[in-house]
Amino acid sequence: MSAFGIDVAILVAWLDRSMGALNAVRPAIYALTLMVLGLQFVFAAFFLTLFQVRTHAMPTNGPGRSTLAPSGGPGKQPMTSLQAD
Numbered sequence: 001m002s003a004f005g006i007d008v009a010i011l012v013a014w015l016d017r018s019m020g021a022l023n024a025v026r027p028a029i030y031a032l033t034l035m036v037l038g039l040q041f042v043f044a045a046f047f048l049t050l051f052q053v054r055t056h057a058m059p060t061n062g063p064g065r066s067t068l069a070p071s072g073g074p075g076k077q078p079m080t081s082l083q084a085d
Contacts, residue, residue, distance in 0.1 A: 003032070003038065006031035
């Protein structure tokens with residue numbers, strides 16, 4: 001925010017001089033540097049939050065079996081080792 005304040009101060013000083021010669025190169029470069037660093041911090045914070053995203057495991061009915069579809073295909077019941085024939 002201070003970078004925009006510096007730029008506004010440069011603009012006000014320039015308008016007070018009736019838009020004459022603008023001899024504020026150093027403060028303008030300083031303000032630009034602060035803006036670029038601020039934007040860099042915003043993008044870095046966004047990038048670092050990507051490391052905190054967690055994925056959820058798919059729920060299962062047992063070892064190796066998904067709740068979404070039976071292992072034998074549509075319409076077939078999954079076979080278990082505990083079934084009696």
